[in-house]
Amino acid sequence: xxxxxxxxxxxxxDRAVHGRPxxxxxxxxxxxxxxxxxxxxxxxxxxxxxxxxxxxHALAEEATERYEGARARIARFVGADPRGVVFTKNATEGxxxxxxxxxxxxLGPGDVLLSTEMEHxxxxxxxxxxxxxxxxxxxxxPVSAEGELDRETFSAEVATGRVxxxxxxxMSNVLGTINPVDELAAEVKAARSDAVVVVDGAQSVxxxxxDVTAFGADALCFSGHKMxxxxxxxxxxxxxxxxxxxxxxxxxxEMISNVTLxxxxxxxxxxxxxxxxxxxxxxxxxxxxxxxxxxxGMEAVRAHEVSLIEAVLPALDQVxxxxxxxxxxxxRRGATFSFAVEGLHPHDIGTIxxxxxxAVRAGHHCAKPLMRQLGSPATTRASFYLxxxxxxxxxxxxxxxxxxxxxxx
Amino acid sequence: MSMEDLYHDIILDHYKSPRNRAPELEGSQVHVxxxxxxxxxxxxxxxxxxxxxxxxxxxxGEGCSISMASASAMSQAVAGRELGDAEDLAEAFRxxxxxxxxxxxxxxxxxxxxxxxxxxxxxxxxxxxxxxxxRDAIESYRSGEEARRVTYDDGDEPA
Numbered sequence: 001x002x003x004x005x006x007x008x009x010x011x012x013x014d015r016a017v018h019g020r021p022x023x024x025x026x027x028x029x030x031x032x033x034x035x036x037x038x039x040x041x042x043x044x045x046x047x048x049x050x051x052x053x054x055x056x057h058a059l060a061e062e063a064t065e066r067y068e069g070a071r072a073r074i075a076r077f078v079g080a081d082p083r084g085v086v087f088t089k090n091a092t093e094g095x096x097x098x099x100x101x102x103x104x105x106x107l108g109p110g111d112v113l114l115s116t117e118m119e120h121x122x123x124x125x126x127x128x129x130x131x132x133x134x135x136x137x138x139x140x141x142p143v144s145a146e147g148e149l150d151r152e153t154f155s156a157e158v159a160t161g162r163v164x165x166x167x168x169x170x171m172s173n174v175l176g177t178i179n180p181v182d183e184l185a186a187e188v189k190a191a192r193s194d195a196v197v198v199v200d201g202a203q204s205v206x207x208x209x210x211d212v213t214a215f216g217a218d219a220l221c222f223s224g225h226k227m228x229x230x231x232x233x234x235x236x237x238x239x240x241x242x243x244x245x246x247x248x249x250x251x252x253x254e255m256i257s258n259v260t261l262x263x264x265x266x267x268x269x270x271x272x273x274x275x276x277x278x279x280x281x282x283x284x285x286x287x288x289x290x291x292x293x294x295x296x297g298m299e300a301v302r303a304h305e306v307s308l309i310e311a312v313l314p315a316l317d318q319v320x321x322x323x324x325x326x327x328x329x330x331x332r333r334g335a336t337f338s339f340a341v342e343g344l345h346p347h348d349i350g351t352i353x354x355x356x357x358x359a360v361r362a363g364h365h366c367a368k369p370l371m372r373q374l375g376s377p378a379t380t381r382a383s384f385y386l387x388x389x390x391x392x393x394x395x396x397x398x399x400x401x402x403x404x405x406x407x408x409x
Numbered sequence: 410m411s412m413e414d415l416y417h418d419i420i421l422d423h424y425k426s427p428r429n430r431a432p433e434l435e436g437s438q439v440h441v442x443x444x445x446x447x448x449x450x451x452x453x454x455x456x457x458x459x460x461x462x463x464x465x466x467x468x469x470g471e472g473c474s475i476s477m478a479s480a481s482a483m484s485q486a487v488a489g490r491e492l493g494d495a496e497d498l499a500e501a502f503r504x505x506x507x508x509x510x511x512x513x514x515x516x517x518x519x520x521x522x523x524x525x526x527x528x529x530x531x532x533x534x535x536x537x538x539x540x541x542x543x544r545d546a547i548e549s550y551r552s553g554e555e556a557r558r559v560t561y562d563d564g565d566e567p568a
Contacts (some may be wrong), residue, residue, distance in 0.1 A: 345473035347448045347535065355412050364449055377449025377471065406416070407474070408425075 001300040003389045009034040010387055016203035019073075020357025023395040028173055028203060028336045028383030029276040029361055030225050033289075037228060040288035041281045051277055053068040053254060067280050070287025071270075076191070077290045078201075078220065079211035080237040080286070084241040087233060087278050091202040092122040094221030094236030095167075097249040097273060098198055099126035103165055104247065114188075116141040116149055116179075117373055118172045123200045123221075127167070134369040138172075143373050147175040147326035154184065158191045166197050170204035174381065175326030175366045175375075185216035196242070202226055206385070207305060207334050210299040218242055224282065229289035233282035234275070243269040250275040301386045305335040308384050308393065312337060315393050319400055325374055335384035338365070338374075341400060346380040349403050353380075356399040414525030415532065421544065423478035423519060427468075428485055430477075431455075439550045442541040442558045444519075445534055446552045450476045454542040458550055463487050463495050466546075468539060475532050480539025482519040493546050499540045524566035 007013050015022050024032060044066055050059035052067045068082075075082040088094045107113060113127055117140050132136050137159055142150045149168075157163060166188045170181050185197040188286045196218040201210065205220075206227035212220050214372055219238035225231040249253055249264055252275035256264045266272045293301065309330040316322050321342035327333040350362030363383040364371045371377055382396055418526040434455035444451045450472030457464040461541055466487060468480040483502070487495040508527045526536045542559075549557045 345448075345471075347450075347473035347532070348475075351415065351529070351532065352412065363447060368446070371449070377446075377451065406412070407421070 001296055001304050001386070003304060003387055007297070007387050007389075009036065011035065012043040013387060014348060017357045017359070018355050022358075023358040023392045023399075025382040025384060025388065025392065025396060026359045026361050027206075027385035027388075028226070028381065030231070030366040031206060031228050031385055032387065033230065033285075034228055034292050034294050037230065037288045041230065041285040044281050044284045049281075052280055053271070061282060066284050066287075070283045070290075071291050073294075074235060074362060075237070075289050077210070077294065078222075078235075078237060079213050080220075083245060083269055084238050085383075086112070086238070086273040087242070087283050088221075088236050088238040089232060089279070090122075090225075090234035091200065091221040091223040092126075092234070092394070093167075094219075094234060095126040095198070095200075096125050097236055098219055098238075099130045101246040101249045102196070103127060103135045103136070104354055107134050107164050109135040110162065111164040112157070112160070112165045113137040113138045113165045113167070114141065114154075114157050114165050115139070116169070117143045118147075118149070118175065118367065119167070119169055120173050120200065120202065121368070123167055123169065124369070139265075140369070141166070143175075143227050143370060146307055146328075147172070147177050148332070149177075149179060149184075155187065158187050161192050163188060163192060164195050167195075169200040169202075169335075170210075171207065171334050172326070172367075172370070173203045173336065174338050174367045174379070175372055176333040176338075177327055178208070178334060179213045181217060182311065189216065193281045203334065203336065206293075208302055212237055224286040224289065227286075227289055227313045227364055228292055229286035230282045232279045235286075240269050248272050248275070252276040254278070271308065296386065305384060306330045308335045308388060308390070309333060311390055311393050312382075312384070312396075315397050316317075316400075319397055319404075320402065322400060324393075325379065335357075335388075336381065338379040339381070339382045340376060340379060341404065344403060344407060346378040348407065349380045349400070352403040352406050353399040356402055357380075358395055358399040360396075382402075415529050417522040417525060419482075419519050419522035420474065420478045423481040424474040424540065427477060427481040429465070429467050429488075430469055430481060431471045432465040434465060437465070437467070438555070439546045440556045441542050441546045441549060442556075443538055443545065444559075445472075445476070445538055448473060448476075448535060450535060450538055452476065452480060452538050452542055454480070454539065454546050456543070456546040458492065458548060462489065462491050464489075466543065468542070471560075472538065473532075473535050475526060475535040476538045479520070479523055479536040480542070481537045482522070483543060486520050487519045487543060492550070496544055496547055499544045502540050503537060506536055 048062035049065040052064040075085045076288035141154045199217045199220045201220045201222040205222040223232040255275040325338045437455040437457040439456045452470035453468045466484040
């Protein structure tokens with residue numbers, strides 16, 4: 001895999017920012033989109049635009065074919081049954097669906113929903129919203145100074161036998177930490193056979209080969225726009241039996257099999273969870289993104305990112321005053337780096353780096369509990385993807401040094 | 410718009426050598442805590458009033474250069490002003506930040522150096538933090554409250 005060649009597929013990477021070549025290091029927030037994705041979406045609108053699953057005419061059939069074709073390819077990409085692949089707006093909607101349709105009904109007083117202190121708000125707030133009504137308790141696994149989950153506390157929580165739902169990110173959006181989801185899921189299920197495991201794949205699915213079966217999890221949520229796809233489309237994959245056993249989340253057209261004025265019976269899964277006209281072009285775009293990633297191979301994507309990690313960590317280590325949070329072992333982390341620069345606030349760093357053409361993220365990264373744990377309300381985050389090159393590591397380091405010079409530190 | 414317009418020398422000077430930055434203020438009647446979760450800025454402001462006049466302001470906190478420098482410049486500009494007058498000056502600063510013209514240019518003292526921040530919309534709230542805390546502290550004083558916490562949260566950042 002050659003990042004320089006790959007960049008040619010991403011026209012936006014050629015643009016300048018404030019008169020400097022763009023160095024895009026914010027893929028953990030939103031990745032850039034290759035031509036193949038925008039072209040697939042344009043082709044859909046130019047050749048086959050119609051509503052899905054309803055018309056008897058040719059366009060409706062072709063639209064349905066492209067929409068369902070995308071579902072099948074996305075299912076294969078993560079090793080899931082297509083009947084368990086629900087298109088959502090984003091990963092956030094997937095968690096909300098599970099919180100309202102599953103947790104609110106199946107968990108009650110005495111039950112524990114076990115989460116972790118490194119979760120994104122998307123995987124915290126939906127559960128909090130239903131916990132009070134349903135009467136279950138939410139407990140959290142702490143994060144160690146090295147940015148890993150505290151396995152002892154995890155085991156102790158699980159051993160109580162009260163954990164009925166465990167939710168965890170496969171990769172932290174702040175620290176880059178890769179969690180051993182398979183081991184954690186096995187431990188949860190061994191302690192309580194009716195426990196379910198929900199995985200946040202928003203950061204891992206774009207960067208690591210994914211097999212939901214190997215995770216041993218019941219559900220996995222991820223977003224299209226972090227994996228070269230468009231915004232407005234995400235995926236909840238879950239075991240079809242689980243989806244069959246729970247009520248719909250949103251009601252409307254498409255998700256019903258029969259409606260009377262007294263009530264409705266619901267369509268089969270996954271359609272039961274796709275009320276209304278879905279984001280068809282976006283699903284087609286995500287299907288094209290998955291094809292693009294498959295063409296390169298997720299093993300190759302991961303290998304490229306490991307080589308970047310092995311170069312970024314020593315490069316940042318060379319800069320006085322810079323501290324990188326999270327694991328130092330490339331095999332235990334992704335290419336997302338949150339760092340602190342002594343004497344400088346992330347917002348100032350982000351602003352000056354932007355003027356150097358380097359796009360990074362400054363803030364709490366929607367993970368305030370974790371930021372509190374790190375003892376800092378905000379960090380600067382540089383996140384890499386398959387189109388980033390070693391030259392851009394130099395640009396990152398130069399931009400940090402430029403910031404230090406500017407503030408005379 | 411250049412970097413230098415945002416980080417004016419006067420701003421950098423206030424950032425590096427803040428005026429009236431202290432964790433306590435003797436005899437202060439009001440303490441307000443303001444935070445801006447979007448950037449993680451935290452600001453404590455203490456106000457001492459005598460004869461309906463700002464006798465002294467002390468601020469402390471953690472935040473970006475713009476927020477801390479602006480609080481520092483504010484603390485000088487409002488000292489000795491009658492409460493209503495200080496509120497009026499805060500309003501003049503707010504309007505300047507929203508690009509709605511510059512009023513009371515001389516009274517703002519070093520606060521005028523923040524004019525360029527108006528061109529960086531994401532940083533406007535940083536510059537306003539100290540001034541809004543002051544306005545809130547005056548309101549608290551008038552209503553007889555001793556402490557108040559305010560969090561500015563205009564929705565969350567995307568992941």
